[in-house]
Amino acid sequence: AHVTDAPVIEAIREGRFDLTGYTWFLTQAYHHVKHTVPLMMACGGRLPERLEFVRKALVEYIEEEYGHHEWILNDLAACGEDKEAIRHGTPDTSIELMVAYLYDRINRGNPAAFFGMVQVLEGTSIELATPLGEAIQKQLGLPDEAFSYLYSHGALDQEHFEFFRNLMNEITDPDDQQAIIEAARMVYRLYGNMLHSIPLVSVPGPSNRKEQRHEAA
Template sequence: MSFYESLLEQTSSERNYLLSAPIIRQAMSGQVSLPSYVAFLTEAYHHVKHTVPLLMACGARLPERLEWLREAIAEYIEEEYGHQEWILNDIRACASDADAVRGGTPQLATELMVSYVYDRIARHNPVSFFGMVTVLEGTSIALATQVAGVIQDKLQLPNQAFSYLTSHGSLDLEHIELLKSLMNRLDNDDDKAAVVHTAKVVYRLYGDVFRSLPLSSEE
């Protein structure tokens, strides 16, 4: 079994915790409201804006033995730069106040998730960052494109309100293949353990982000 396959196996219960969030079940069944979608985009903005800074922090702390991983991070930064602005554009297309979101503060669950990964990079092992990548990109592939279609059909929003979700559904398919290849090159047990542990915790914290979002009031 490859390390990436082992990573998915070891984090299955935590992944199920995330996917069982009530708002995800609602969205998949077509039970969704505009405030719920805008709240999702708001929290997405507050963690996505940290993607590049987290990548930079990780790359800066990697040891020389992982120079090949630092090279991949440099390419990843270029691809990820500015994606938080896509989210603000989606919020505007929902006729909501993107400037208020930019200047606002995240829910506690979002703040804790981001802070946790910064802490893992700084105090433990920078490779921990890829535990977060496993969670966010794996979840995106599982949900993004399908949920975007359900929400758009239900709320009759323009295509411009879904640039974040629709782009990441397809984009993250490429990123997952890259993630698999990078994780399967890891040959240090401490690095592997750091990724697994971080993924387990981030699945829980990201699940709490979804649980912090307002549910639709539909019956």
């Protein structure tokens, strides 16, 4: 429950969430989503021939996922942030470690470990992204243009996740399965650490609304 019990989830429901928290979260999302396609390419290049069916699926997945990091930068711009400053910035330690861990597992361990990240992030987004996005939008009064990432990775992503669940069911080698499980545990912990680090406000109130920041957007 390290992800689902993060204080930010209760804070959003209680109205204790402001623009600073949302843009901080989006910034961290950018810094891991921009690695999704490079990680898939690295994984695909190191998969053994017996997992050729997984490599084929990765080719399709890469086409679907390419460019999603730019959506997040556009969301940030709609919130009044300087997206180029964020593009060239650095992530929270938890995200830096999560990305580094996945590259390490692909290059130094079993490349199937990549799918541990897919399991955690896709599964979490289906459960939480849409309802929390709607609550945040209502609280902060932000335009739809500030929510392309959350809304696109929410309930509408269920078919996508089902595709990968079926793919994982076809991976039957115990070593591959164990690599995926271990990576999922690590990603769950590190992604959860990021969620626990999101800055929150102590009390709800109208001061949390930041309409002035996004009027120009």
